[in-house]
Amino acid sequence: MLRRYGKAAFVLNIPRGGTVLDVGCGNASACYIKGLRPDIHYVGVDIGDYHQTDDSKSLMDEYIVSSPQRFSETIARQGDRFDAVISNHNLEHCNDQEGTLRAMASVLKDGGRMYLAFPSEATRGFPSRMGTLNFYDDDTHQAMPRWAQVMSILRGAGLSVDVAARRYRPPLFFIAGALMEPWSSRRRRIDRWGASWAFWGFESVIWARRT
Known part of the structure; x- marks a missing residue:
């Protein structure tokens, strides 16, 4: 597994x-998720059809x-029926981050696990690049998630x-990001495989569990 603590x-x-x-x-x-695990019961929640397909x-x-x-x-109303909750770069788009975190925690079964990924607070100081490297490159981002508060x-x-x-x-x-950094810096864009994010440490990643 190339990303030991990644979404996959x-x-x-x-x-x-x-x-x-x-x-x-x-x-x-x-x-992506059902491609990896066709056996799971998948429940998706969002505020609209954002790049969905048939x-x-x-x-x-x-x-x-x-x-x-x-x-x-809406999340909280689902009840504590989930073995897993995934929030992959969603928190930074939420109007109510604290409420969303509490709601996601509330729907986990005993022993259920949560995956959270969101931009690191350090991204405020990163260079601006196409594809988002600085937090403010994406104008759909709301407030910056605060690590200490999330924990x-x-x-x-x-x-x-x-x-x-x-x-x-x-x-x-x-390593791949380090090798690609001269290209990324010159073109002012990040790669699509996540190497630039890994080189800069763009993501905060948390796995949590209801005990």
């Missing part, structure tokens, strides 16, 4: 036949669309933290 590794560790809530399920996320919609066992204002409430909310909601990478730098991708 998390998905592959979900119990067989598990029920999964994908929070912010745009960009045809269901195709294939991605057909792969969802449940698809929930909410307003931005009621997003955390405090998760623990306060009864979750223990198994993985806490404030600036996640998987080694092979870091």
Whole structure:
């Protein structure tokens, strides 16, 4: 596994036949997750059809669309039925980050796990590049998630933290990013495989568990 604590590794560790809530399920996320794990029961929730396809919609066992204002409430209403919750670069787009975190924690079963990835606080000082390297390159980003606050909310909601990478730098991708950095800097754009993100430590990654 090239990214030991990446999204794919998390998905592959979900119990067989598990029920999964994908929070912010745009960009045809269901195709990726069900491609890895066709056995899971997939529930997607979002505030609209963000780059969904006919294939991605057909792969969802449940698809929930909410307003931005009621997003955390919509999540919380699902009840504690999930073996896993995935929030992959969704938190930074939320109007109510604290409410969304608490809602995601509340729907986990005992022993259920959460995957969180969001931009590191350090990204405020990164250079601006096409594809997003500086937090403010993406004008759909809301407030910057605060690492200490996120950790405090998760623990306060009864979750223990198994993985806490404030600036996640998987080694092979870091090396690839270092080799590609002259090209990336010259073209003012990042690659599409995540090497630039790994080199700079763009992502904060957390795996948490309801004990």
